[in-house]
Each structure stands twice: as structure tokens, then as C-alpha cells.
Amino acid sequence: MKKKVLSLFIAGGFLFGLGAGANAETLELLTWKGYAPQSLVEKFEKETGITVKTTYSNNEEMIAKLRATRGAGFDLAQPSQDRISSVQEKFNIYQPIDYSKIDTALIIPSMLEAVKKNTMVDGKSYGVPHVYGTSGLIVNRKAAPDADDYTALLDPKYEGRVSYRLKRPTLIAMAFAGGTDPFALYGDEAKYQELMEGIGQKLIDAKGLVKTYWTNGDALLQSMRSGEVNVAMAWDNGGWKLNAENPDIDFVAPKSGALGWIDTFAIPAKAENVEAAYKWINFMMRPENAAVFTNAEKYGTASAGAIEFYEADVKANFERSFTKADIDNIKWYPPVPAKLEEIEGKILDKVKASN
Amino acid sequence: MDVDLSVEKLSKHFKEFTAVDNVSFDVERGNFFSILGPSGCGKTTLLRMIAGFEEPSEGTIRIRGRDMASVAPNRRPVNLIFQHLALFPMMNVAENIGFGLARRNESKAEINKKVGDILERVNLPGFESKKIHQLSGGQMQRVAIARSLVLDPTVLLLDEPLGALDLKLREQMKIELKRLQEQVGTTFVYITHDQSEALVMSDYVAVMNEGKFEQIDTPQKLYARPTSPFVARFVGNNNRLLGKVMKSSGGLTELATPNGDKIRAATQLNVTPGSRAELFIRPESIIIEPGELPDLNRLQVVVGSVLFDGANSQLLARSGDADEELLISLPQNRQFDHIRAGDHIEIGWDVSAGNCFVMS
Amino acid sequence: MTPLSRARSRLPLLIFLTPILLWLLLLIVLPHFDLLRMSFRVENNSGDMVWSANNYLEFFREPIYWLTFTRTAVYAVIVTVLTLCIAFPVAFYITKVAPPRFKGFFSLLLLMPFWVSELVRIYGWMILLRESGVINHFLVAWGILQQPVELLYNDIAMIMGLVYTSMLFMVVPLLSVLDSLDDSLIEAAYDLGSNSATIVRSIIIPHAMPGIASGSIVVFMLSLGNYLTPNLMGGKNSLWFTEQIYNQFIASFNWNQGSAFGFLLLVISSLIIFIGLKLTNQQLSRVIR
Numbered sequence A: 001m002k003k004k005v006l007s008l009f010i011a012g013g014f015l016f017g018l019g020a021g022a023n024a025e026t027l028e029l030l031t032w033k034g035y036a037p038q039s040l041v042e043k044f045e046k047e048t049g050i051t052v053k054t055t056y057s058n059n060e061e062m063i064a065k066l067r068a069t070r071g072a073g074f075d076l077a078q079p080s081q082d083r084i085s086s087v088q089e090k091f092n093i094y095q096p097i098d099y100s101k102i103d104t105a106l107i108i109p110s111m112l113e114a115v116k117k118n119t120m121v122d123g124k125s126y127g128v129p130h131v132y133g134t135s136g137l138i139v140n141r142k143a144a145p146d147a148d149d150y151t152a153l154l155d156p157k158y159e160g161r162v163s164y165r166l167k168r169p170t171l172i173a174m175a176f177a178g179g180t181d182p183f184a185l186y187g188d189e190a191k192y193q194e195l196m197e198g199i200g201q202k203l204i205d206a207k208g209l210v211k212t213y214w215t216n217g218d219a220l221l222q223s224m225r226s227g228e229v230n231v232a233m234a235w236d237n238g239g240w241k242l243n244a245e246n247p248d249i250d251f252v253a254p255k256s257g258a259l260g261w262i263d264t265f266a267i268p269a270k271a272e273n274v275e276a277a278y279k280w281i282n283f284m285m286r287p288e289n290a291a292v293f294t295n296a297e298k299y300g301t302a303s304a305g306a307i308e309f310y311e312a313d314v315k316a317n318f319e320r321s322f323t324k325a326d327i328d329n330i331k332w333y334p335p336v337p338a339k340l341e342e343i344e345g346k347i348l349d350k351v352k353a354s355n
Numbered sequence B: 001m002d003v004d005l006s007v008e009k010l011s012k013h014f015k016e017f018t019a020v021d022n023v024s025f026d027v028e029r030g031n032f033f034s035i036l037g038p039s040g041c042g043k044t045t046l047l048r049m050i051a052g053f054e055e056p057s058e059g060t061i062r063i064r065g066r067d068m069a070s071v072a073p074n075r076r077p078v079n080l081i082f083q084h085l086a087l088f089p090m091m092n093v094a095e096n097i098g099f100g101l102a103r104r105n106e107s108k109a110e111i112n113k114k115v116g117d118i119l120e121r122v123n124l125p126g127f128e129s130k131k132i133h134q135l136s137g138g139q140m141q142r143v144a145i146a147r148s149l150v151l152d153p154t155v156l157l158l159d160e161p162l163g164a165l166d167l168k169l170r171e172q173m174k175i176e177l178k179r180l181q182e183q184v185g186t187t188f189v190y191i192t193h194d195q196s197e198a199l200v201m202s203d204y205v206a207v208m209n210e211g212k213f214e215q216i217d218t219p220q221k222l223y224a225r226p227t228s229p230f231v232a233r234f235v236g237n238n239n240r241l242l243g244k245v246m247k248s249s250g251g252l253t254e255l256a257t258p259n260g261d262k263i264r265a266a267t268q269l270n271v272t273p274g275s276r277a278e279l280f281i282r283p284e285s286i287i288i289e290p291g292e293l294p295d296l297n298r299l300q301v302v303v304g305s306v307l308f309d310g311a312n313s314q315l316l317a318r319s320g321d322a323d324e325e326l327l328i329s330l331p332q333n334r335q336f337d338h339i340r341a342g343d344h345i346e347i348g349w350d351v352s353a354g355n356c357f358v359m360s
Numbered sequence C: 001m002t003p004l005s006r007a008r009s010r011l012p013l014l015i016f017l018t019p020i021l022l023w024l025l026l027l028i029v030l031p032h033f034d035l036l037r038m039s040f041r042v043e044n045n046s047g048d049m050v051w052s053a054n055n056y057l058e059f060f061r062e063p064i065y066w067l068t069f070t071r072t073a074v075y076a077v078i079v080t081v082l083t084l085c086i087a088f089p090v091a092f093y094i095t096k097v098a099p100p101r102f103k104g105f106f107s108l109l110l111l112m113p114f115w116v117s118e119l120v121r122i123y124g125w126m127i128l129l130r131e132s133g134v135i136n137h138f139l140v141a142w143g144i145l146q147q148p149v150e151l152l153y154n155d156i157a158m159i160m161g162l163v164y165t166s167m168l169f170m171v172v173p174l175l176s177v178l179d180s181l182d183d184s185l186i187e188a189a190y191d192l193g194s195n196s197a198t199i200v201r202s203i204i205i206p207h208a209m210p211g212i213a214s215g216s217i218v219v220f221m222l223s224l225g226n227y228l229t230p231n232l233m234g235g236k237n238s239l240w241f242t243e244q245i246y247n248q249f250i251a252s253f254n255w256n257q258g259s260a261f262g263f264l265l266l267v268i269s270s271l272i273i274f275i276g277l278k279l280t281n282q283q284l285s286r287v288i289r
């Protein structure tokens, strides 16, 4: 009996200890891998005394996580700008941004305006731009010298050397490559469905060419490095990383337009430490900090002055892959209506299940 | 007589350790042959070699003249009843007993009939559909025997099958087993470390010690004329007296015990005077207060204690300051009711009653 | 024992059971109720949530869904059978054949892959099997192949990965059940005239049946519920049912459909196990023990 009482005491003490440990101020950050480099986290912690706890995720999982808790558990999230408004309308998981608390001078004005516009629900905006980038092609120039558009992914020439994700960007890209602007059909569910079904059929027909549908960015880069894959649809920074190792491989802005995305800062509805969230946003947008991130990850940043601090190769990457025309041709994702994702989901399942 | 089992110069070595050491014996058809020995002396190893589960290191095993060296256990005309019976718990009684018959592809009807018959034989009629775990110890015993007997083996090997039973049941099964063997006439090779089992049931008993056979004989001879000190000590109760040979002639040897007693004993050969010898004398050979009987060794002893145990009552008594007390049978015919612990009495035994061995 | 003292002796037990029961209730039972409720909710045309069995009917109406499920279930059964076929001799060797002093060592060897996460294990396989991988390298170097071939991204690779991941969960119950098999039963059967085949069939397998059944249930459920291995090692058409549930929850934001799929998975897999147990004449209570 004595023993049991003792173990109860010990268990009680444990709980107590845990409670005491959670006292220090923390920032719960829900973000993408690489978006909170260790050096910046340490710098921020030193400056503010706030401990940063990061959880890595992607758009879909971020939404699912916040939806499950109705916007609790995190102080700051980083969804893409096109995935905010419809989600907010439906699930109400974010709180409006108080732009007066943000040092807006640090942010490229056009980008800030676009994000404000795209994340607006009932007259209030929910996002602050942070990172931008594009999806396009990563090509091994030696093996596939004339791959310059998404159609290369369906080209029998590259049989067995092609890879892409079974995710919505692939469908969107194929629509542009086929000459249709899918964004123009966002309002017309029936037409959109028809378009997607056509694309789904194309992907099914060309399934034999695909090496694998990649799910993990690092695994894809490995496949390209080893020459197992020569043409892939992927993010620009991956291509640039490979280019540094092997000049034959590079990111290519496709003729029908690279797909541009902007990842934002958005504050969950039940964030506990909103002040810390604003502090982190302002900290990350400071040019010298934003440049640290860009130099490491090769992604573009919405911080206005950061370009001063870019390393030479980062600038070179961008100039090499994008002509002036390419930049004008970037298709920026508009906010996506919720219903469409279900249509796309089913088509993607069909492609995957087909033989 | 036909020989069913013939073992010749059989040995089994486990690394440096020799479990069975150069053993030879024959078992005649229809005999109940026991191997008696203390725990760990190699009995099971010997039996497993006969059954085919262990490869002999040296020597040959023949069954009805046929060399068993290259014959697998499932092809040998012998069956083994295991120390812990090894009944199949996932089958009922009939399936257990019919198991070997089914392996011989006998028809269902035939199997059922044979199983019924053998169950009758072992006094378990109608037990076919019982589960193994529903049986008592004695019933399991009988099922195990039935399972092997139904195959009509040339030799049935039994590895201490009564070991797990309680005393009463063991006494009863002993008699039952003996009767069963007489009825079916199968040759039995029976292992035990219980001398009473061996003596009661067997036609012949082999006494085994540290891998070797000490003596093979009928139970009576084994008891009356052990050929080695080990057998004398292991089979039945015995008193052991140590002494120095004083003189030896005409098959009669005279010993002097350390405390001065003079003892005569019959020996086969003459023994060199001066050598040491041991004399074994059974408790029931000792006569209390012998009176005027001739040709006796006589000793004056002091009674240490009276052990009353009905027909098996005994006295413990000591001669002078001897190391060991003597065990003496105490007949319950009221003649010795007056004997108490501490009494001085005279005992004696016939000169030819003991067994004397010279010590090397 | 008086009622009072009995109650008193139970008190500590209750105190210690309460957290476990609470845990079961809060973390296992309640969420399932919520999922169950959700699975019967459907958004109607005007965007309101109403009660309906539509999510379940959708499963049977849309061939992709039930075909994927069938595929998943069939592969899970194949994986279970293969795992059993490999694990059984291994477990038999460890318990009955190997020298006793090596038993611990062999068990440790089996356990070793599980010191790293499933992801790492799969990457290990990928490094071996991929077109530019280790196996291809040697096949080409030894002149067995002219050109490296892709060994990864097909159903065989996926099944192999699943079998590998499942091995331990089959071997462990088999080890314990075979360990409890008295060697003398095998010898007795041999002595009574059996050959090896009949010994396996009539002695060893019946004895090992509870272990076979519990191992098979675990492996079947784990394979059915696996996500990583089919996804990373499987072929381009290796859509696994769990992936579909994930897609419903995460990609399509359709939690209602996802919950319905989850429950269908639970119910149908339980049914398959139930049928399996009935076919092999096993009782669940014995198997769990």
C-alpha cells in the first residue's frame, strides 16, 4: 500500500512539473519545411525572449489541423494565399490581420496589395505575403534539350523519365498547356469539371510514360541527380539547387507559364500569443533576415529590401530561368473555390487508380 | 527363443560427456525387460537411440535381426511411450489412438474398430470422444499405452510412464501394466528409477549406472545375488559393513570390522588377506536374539530406535562405536514387543546370507 | 471476505484503472462517435448539412472507391499469407532447431529493423531497388543485366516492403506459441509413423493456430492501414484505401466522406477477420490470449 501512495505522489509531482515548465512565452508556428531557418529562430529568441516551436506541414494539412481545432493550437500559420478565403468562409479558422501592427514598408507593395485582395472575406483581409515562387519544369538539358512546356510530361520521347505530383498544380498546368485558362472557369463548376475530366484522361493515357508520381521533394531531386528522371514538374528552388551541383539540370519556366504561388502569414482564430505572431512577421520581413532565408532556400521573398543582401547565385538563378516575358507570363493562383478541390480530388484518384 | 531386440556395444557421447557407455543386451520375444537406474544415468538416451531419435555414437541396434542404423523413427517397428506421455491435446482420445493407424492409411471403419478394442483392453470403454484435458492421470497413462499398443509394435519402449502418478495409483498401474503385457504378449522395454516397479513387473532387469550396465538378471537373482556393490546398494535396502580380510579359504572369508567384530562371509573366490572388503546384508536376513542357531555371525548391539511401520517395522541398532547403524527387520509377531531404544540385544545372520565384495 | 473489505481491496485497482478508462473513453471512444456522426452528414445543394447515408452509398456507387478497397484488401491478404509463409519457418527454426544460446541473438536480429522508423526502412529498400540502386549496380557490374531495370515502383516491390514491415508482428506470436509446443509431441507423432508433412499439418499447425490467427490479424490490419509503403514503393496505380481516406480528409476537405470511408474500413476489415476466424475454426478470445 505504501508503495502505491508513493507512486501517486510521484505521478502528481510529474504533472506539477510539466505545468511549471510551460510558463515561458512561446510562439507556436505552423509552417513549411525550411521557412523558419534555425539561425533566424535563434536570433529571434535572443531578441525577444520568445521561444519558437515549429511544426512542419503543407497547405492541405495546415487547413485540416486548424479545422480540427477550430483555429486553436497555433499562433501563426503559413497557407498559400489562394487557399485562405474559401477556407475562411467555410470554417472560420483565421482572424483578420491588423495591418497597423505590421511594418508594411518592409513589404513589396504590389504583392501586399494582391494578397490583401485575394484573402479578403467580408471586407477584412487575412494574409501577409512572405514567400513566393513558381512551379514549372526541372529539366536535364542533356537528356531532354527541347523540353520547354508542360506537354513534355506527356511526350513519349521521355518515356520512363518523367515525374510529377498527382496534385492540383499538375491539373492546372496541363490546362494552361492545353490552351485553356482554368482560372477563368473557377466560377463555372460544370465547365471546370469537363475541363478537368479531359485533362484526367490525358494523364491516364500518358501514364505509361511516368517513372513515379513523386510525393517527396528530396526523393525527386535524388531521382533527377541519378538520371532516373529527366523531366519533372516541380518548384523552382529545387531546380536551382540541382543546378548548383550539375549545370545540365535547371529550372525552366514553361512556355505556357510558370504557376506562381505566394505563401502568407495568417493568424489562426484562437491564437494564444497574437503579439508574438506580429513580432515574428515583422522580424522575418526585415531585409537582412529575409535574405538569410532566400540565400538558403532559393525561394523569393516579399521583403522589399532583401535583394540588396542576396548572394550572386540567387540573382543569377532567377535571371537564367526567367526572361522578362516569362515573368509577365507567370500565372498567379487566384483564390480557389472550395467545391473545385473535390472535383480535382476525384479526378486525381481516378488517374492514380487507372492501369 | 527368438530375440526381438538386440543391442551391441552401444555408446552415446555428447561432446566429452558419455551418456551411454558400451551397453549390450538382448531381449527375448514377449519379455518384460526393465532398465533400472538413478536419475541421469542415461536411460532415456538409451531408449531414444532404440526409438531412433538419437544417433548412436558407436554400436548396433537390431530388431528381429534387422539393423536399425539407417531406419528413421517413423519406420521402426518400435513405439515409445514418453516420460510425459506426449498425448496430442488438440485431438480427442479416439483421434490420438487412431493417429498411427491413420498414418498407415487404414480405413475409417477399421480404425474405429481397433480403437474401440484397445480402449476395452485398457479399461476405458466408451472414452473415444473425451478430450485429453478431461482425463485423469491414470486415464491419460492408459490412453498413451493404447496409442502405441494399437500399432502392434515388435517392441514397446516405455520411459518412466508411471513417474507422474501418485503412489497409490502407481501401485495399481504397476499391476495393471504387468497384466496387460502378459495378455498382449508384446515385448516391453521399460525404464524406471523405481526398483519396486522393476522388480514387480519384469522378467529381466538391467541395472544401469553412469551409462554402463552393472548387471542383467531376473528380479530374484538381482535381489539375492547382486554382482556389484552398486547393485547391492541400489536394489532393495541393504546394510553395509566394512572390514579387513583376515583369512580366506574354501569360499569362506573372515573379516574384522574397525570396531573389532569378527565376521565370516561366503565368497566365490579366495581373497588375499589384508585387502579391504565390504559386506552387504539385507535387513530381513538379520535374526534378532538368534538363540542356539548354528553357523551364524553374532553381534552385540545397542538399539538406537524402533521404527514402527506395520509389516515393514524396523530397528536401528549400533555395534560398539561403529560408524553406521544397522537396519534390522522387526517381525510383528509380538515376540519382540519388549525391545525398547537403549536395550542391549544380540543379533545374528547366516554366514551365507551376505554378499561380500573386495574393494580395489 | 466481507463486502466492505472487498470494496476496499478494489479501491486501489479502481484508482489505477480510472486513467486508463478515461483515456480509452476520451481518446478512442468519443472521437469515434464524432466520426460516426460526421459520416452521416452531407452537404445539400443549398450548402446546409443534413443527415444522410449518402457518404456510404457513394462508396458502392463509385467504382474507384470499392475497387480500391477490394484491391487493398486482396493485397493485404496476400501480404498476410506471404508473411505467414516466411515467418513460420523462421519462427520454427528459432524455437525448435537453432541452438538455444542463439535464440536471443536471432530474435534480436529480427527486432533490429524496428529500431529505425518505417520511413527510414522504406528508404533503405528504395536505395537497394531503384534503377540507380545497389542491386542494379551489381547486376550490371556482374554482366547479368545489360541495362539497369527499375525494380521499384511496382506491386511486387510494395508487397515485399509490406511483408518486411510485417515480419516481426507475425514472428513474435509464432515464437511464443511454438515455444509452448512440447518437442515430445513432434517426436511422438514421428514415432507413430508420421512424415514431416503430416506432423506440420496435424500437430504443429493446430497447436500454433492461435498464434497464426493473432499474427495474421495484426499483419492484415497493419497492411490494410499502411500508408507509407504503398505510397513510396508501390507502382503508379497502387492507390491504397488509406490514401483515399487521407485524400478525402486532407485534399478534398470532405471529412464526412472520409469518416464514412474510415468506418467502412473498420467494418469490412472486421468482417474479413471474422470470416477468417470462422473458416479456421478459431475463437477470438483464445486468439487474443
Ligand SMILES: Nc1ncnc2c1ncn2[C@@H]1O[C@H](COP(=O)(O)OP(=O)(O)OP(=O)(O)O)[C@@H](O)[C@H]1O
Residues within 6 Å of the ligand: B014, B017, B019, B037, B038, B039, B040, B041, B042, B043, B044, B045, B046, B193
Ligand atoms: N542432448 C544432450 N546433450 C548433452 N547432454 C545430454 C543430452 N541429453 C542428455 N544428456 C545428458 O546425458 C545424461 C543422461 O541423460 P538421460 O536423459 O538419458 O538420463 P535419465 O537416466 O533418463 O534420467 P531421468 O531419470 O532423470 O530421466 C544426463 O547427464 C544428461 O545431462
Ligand SMILES: [Mg+2]
Residues within 6 Å of the ligand: B043, B044, B045, B083, B159
Ligand atoms: Mg529420462
